[in-house]
Amino acid sequence: MPEPAPQGSGAGPPALLERGGPPLAPPSRPVRLWAVVRRHALVFSSTLVANSLPAFLEPLLFLMAVGIGLGAHVTEGFAGLPLPAWMGPGALAITAMFTASFETTYGTYVRLVYQRTYQAVLSTPLTVADAFLGEVLWCGIKGLCFTSGVLLVFMAFGVAQGWAVALRPTAALVPLVGLLCGVLFGALGLRVTAAIQNLNNFNFYITGVLSPLALFSGMVFPVADLPPGLRHVAYALPLFHVTELNRLLVFGPGVCVPFVWVCLPYLLVVTTLVTWWAIRAMERRIVR
Amino acid sequence: MTPVLEARDVVKRYGDAVAVAGVSFEVRPGECYGLLGPNGAGKTTLFKLVTAFARRDGGALTVFGLDPAATPSALKARLGVVGQEDDLDADLDVVSNLRVHGGFFGLGGPALEARIDRLLGFLELGERRHAPIMALSGGMKRRLAIVRALLNAPELLLLDEPTTGLDPQIRHAIWNALRALKAEGLTLLLTTHYMEEAAQLADRVGILERGRLIAEGAPEALVREHLPRFVLELPRSRQPDDAWRELARDVRLTEEHGDRVYLFHDDEGPLRRFQAERAPGGAQLRLASLEDVFLKLTGRSLDA
Ligand SMILES: Nc1ncnc2c1ncn2[C@@H]1O[C@H](COP(=O)(O)OP(=O)(O)OP(=O)(O)O)[C@@H](O)[C@H]1O
Ligand SMILES: [Mg+2]
Numbered sequence: 001m002p003e004p005a006p007q008g009s010g011a012g013p014p015a016l017l018e019r020g021g022p023p024l025a026p027p028s029r030p031v032r033l034w035a036v037v038r039r040h041a042l043v044f045s046s047t048l049v050a051n052s053l054p055a056f057l058e059p060l061l062f063l064m065a066v067g068i069g070l071g072a073h074v075t076e077g078f079a080g081l082p083l084p085a086w087m088g089p090g091a092l093a094i095t096a097m098f099t100a101s102f103e104t105t106y107g108t109y110v111r112l113v114y115q116r117t118y119q120a121v122l123s124t125p126l127t128v129a130d131a132f133l134g135e136v137l138w139c140g141i142k143g144l145c146f147t148s149g150v151l152l153v154f155m156a157f158g159v160a161q162g163w164a165v166a167l168r169p170t171a172a173l174v175p176l177v178g179l180l181c182g183v184l185f186g187a188l189g190l191r192v193t194a195a196i197q198n199l200n201n202f203n204f205y206i207t208g209v210l211s212p213l214a215l216f217s218g219m220v221f222p223v224a225d226l227p228p229g230l231r232h233v234a235y236a237l238p239l240f241h242v243t244e245l246n247r248l249l250v251f252g253p254g255v256c257v258p259f260v261w262v263c264l265p266y267l268l269v270v271t272t273l274v275t276w277w278a279i280r281a282m283e284r285r286i287v288r
Numbered sequence: 289m290t291p292v293l294e295a296r297d298v299v300k301r302y303g304d305a306v307a308v309a310g311v312s313f314e315v316r317p318g319e320c321y322g323l324l325g326p327n328g329a330g331k332t333t334l335f336k337l338v339t340a341f342a343r344r345d346g347g348a349l350t351v352f353g354l355d356p357a358a359t360p361s362a363l364k365a366r367l368g369v370v371g372q373e374d375d376l377d378a379d380l381d382v383v384s385n386l387r388v389h390g391g392f393f394g395l396g397g398p399a400l401e402a403r404i405d406r407l408l409g410f411l412e413l414g415e416r417r418h419a420p421i422m423a424l425s426g427g428m429k430r431r432l433a434i435v436r437a438l439l440n441a442p443e444l445l446l447l448d449e450p451t452t453g454l455d456p457q458i459r460h461a462i463w464n465a466l467r468a469l470k471a472e473g474l475t476l477l478l479t480t481h482y483m484e485e486a487a488q489l490a491d492r493v494g495i496l497e498r499g500r501l502i503a504e505g506a507p508e509a510l511v512r513e514h515l516p517r518f519v520l521e522l523p524r525s526r527q528p529d530d531a532w533r534e535l536a537r538d539v540r541l542t543e544e545h546g547d548r549v550y551l552f553h554d555d556e557g558p559l560r561r562f563q564a565e566r567a568p569g570g571a572q573l574r575l576a577s578l579e580d581v582f583l584k585l586t587g588r589s590l591d592a
Contacts, residue, residue: 016410017441017472018403023352024440026361027394035391042388043379116375120436123339123369124392125361288302288342 026125036126036134037141040103044142052146055099059091059150063157078222079255085163086255088154089246090219092174093239095150096143096181101210103139104189105202112193118286128283136186136275143182148175170249177249180267181242185210187275194281213239218247224257241266291316292352292444292475293338299346300333300499307333309499310347315444320466320476322490324483324578330499331479332372335448339369351444365393368442370433372449372479376421382408383417386436393440400439407435411465427458434465445469447478451485463488483578493578497586507578514584515576516552520559522571524549545583552576 027035044051063084070083077083111117121131151174158164192205216223216230217239226234234240241263248256248263291314300308308330315321323331336342337349340360349356354363377385383404390400408414411431416424424432430450437445450466451459466489470476480486486493487507494504503510524547543550553559556573563571 015472016406016469017438017474021441023443024365024393026365027392031394032392035388035394038391039377039380039388042384043377046379115378116371116373117377117379119341119371119373120375120377120389121392122341123364123367123371123437124389124440125365125394126392127340127361287340 032130033134037138040138055146056149059095060153090243092147092246093242094214096147096178097185099142099146100139100182100185101189104186108193129279132279132282136183139186140179140183144175144179147178168252173249177245184271187278190278194285217243294350297347298349301345311501313494315477318473319491320489322486322493323479324486324493325496329496366443368437368445370437370447374429378421382419389436390439411435427454444475502585511576514581516554518553518556519576520551520573522549
């Protein structure tokens with residue numbers, strides 16, 4: 001006997017949409033932010049090598065050039081530290097700053113203008129504040145990860161060159177400073193992006209703002225050695241506080257400015273203000 | 289029945305330009321409402337007001353009884369949106385696009401995966417799960433955008449020109465999909481400047497021009513209300529002669545637009561006789577359509 005023909009369920013094809021339940025409620029703020037972070041993490045992980053290798057390679061080459069090249073001629077660094085050891089905390093700060101800055105300048109601009117990513121994102125329960133808080137948070141996470149990586153490189157350097165004994169256990173907290181620095185410069189980049197009409201204009205921000213910040217951050221030489229006027233300007237700049245905080249955690253208060261305790265509150269306040277400023281500007285750019 | 293969407297005298301300005309100039313309409317549960325209008329009519333702007341991308345300058349707008357200006361998140365959680373332009377995430381592949389988008393609604397896990405599978409199958413994208421967005425054709429991208437808009441099982445689906453720029457085959461596939469969704473009770477609001485699309489899908493259409501709703505109703509009813517049944521479309525290549533004048537006495541309506549003349553009549557007979565005996569080549573006898581309504585009301589073509 002032939003098998004009976006297979007029978008359908010009789011109820012027709014399953015419903016495409018599950019309708020009839022209660023209306024879908026928007027997710028909570030943490031869930032929304034996590035969803036944004038997850039998006040960036042997914043994109044990042046699919047291009048891991050291209051994204052992270054330069055970020056590690058750059059400070060590594062820098063430390064090598066300074067440590068092996070310049071260090072051979074400069075026998076004495078600052079505050080009793082050899083030059084590469086002195087520069088490490090600044091290199092850590094700069095790593096977090098540039099990683100975060102590229103993400104929310106070129107990266108965000110391309111998503112905003114060319115890929116229309118936010119048009120889709122903002123058609124969901126997410127608000128402009130959710131989308132960009134999530135993005136800034138992602139910058140923080142990137143800052144944390146890259147700082148951790150460069151910290152390991154830096155410590156290996158210390159072992160190789162024999163000054164690792166000077167390192168303090170609190171150095172393990174440096175990635176958290178990287179997080180804060182990532183959020184701060186992620187937000188600052190976002191504020192610039194909100195104002196910019198052409199991708200090329202970011203060059204002004206990178207070379208006109210970020211590079212000077214790096215030079216006067218106290219990475220290469222102590223800011224205290226600058227003439228008074230310039231010194232006070234440098235003290236007010238955010239990257240100085242990141243570098244100084246890193247130096248405190250890595251080598252202890254002995255190598256820091258006397259007012260190093262201001263650095264953390266300063267960074268927390270500035271980061272909050274800049275984030276708020278950036279999100280307001282993005283709201284004005286997107287919602288018309 | 290309370291409408292799903294209700295617009296009352298909605299106004300939106302961009303500087304001195306008025307994009308939406310006092311529009312009122314409602315979308316009822318389970319219906320497909322078509323906003324028909326030429327480029328720049330204000331269709332996308334109306335959608336932007338619903339999704340809180342644009343600030344309203346006047347009037348009242350509610351969806352599910354919620355004002356997008358006051359509670360955008362609660363409203364958007366229940367909405368599906370297919371935008372006019374491709375806004376798929378080019379940095380992610382097909383399935384990641386859907387997972388990430390589901391995440392924005394707080395969805396995830398096996399329930400979301402099952403939905404993704406079902407909807408990809410429904411729009412025949414199952415084999416493209418892992419394709420990068422760049423590798424998709426225009427038609428696939430549009431279908432994927434529809435899949436994405438359905439992930440949250442929306443109560444209202446907004447579609448901004450869902451088939452513009454697609455080939456006829458894909459267009460029909462999308463129409464079939466939208467009809468199947470409507471059969472499940474989904475409420476649809478779509479914009480288009482294709483008459484045929486409106487006639488195929490919409491229970492009611494609103495004709496939008498320069499930010500104003502100039503006519504509204506069921507497609508056939510609109511045509512019936514504004515025009516006789518038949519139309520003979522002629523090139524205006526000659527000066528009217530006696531035969532024209534004789535016919536003109538008989539026809540209910542004559543319209544002239546560009547290089548065409550349109551003769552309307554409730555009966556086919558007189559128009560057919562004229563076409564056979566007197567009309568120059570290139571004359572076309574057909575049923576009056578929404579396009580003719582638009583022409584009559586605005587003096588210009590919808591596709592312009
Ligand atoms: N951000 C904006 N700034 C200034 N004017 C705008 C803006 N967005 C739209 N407009 C103007 O508002 C009017 C309506 O535009 P809208 O995009 O809503 O039209 P549309 O009906 O969607 O047209 P199309 O069929 O071309 O998509 C147009 O005149 C347009 O130029
Ligand atoms: Mg439009």
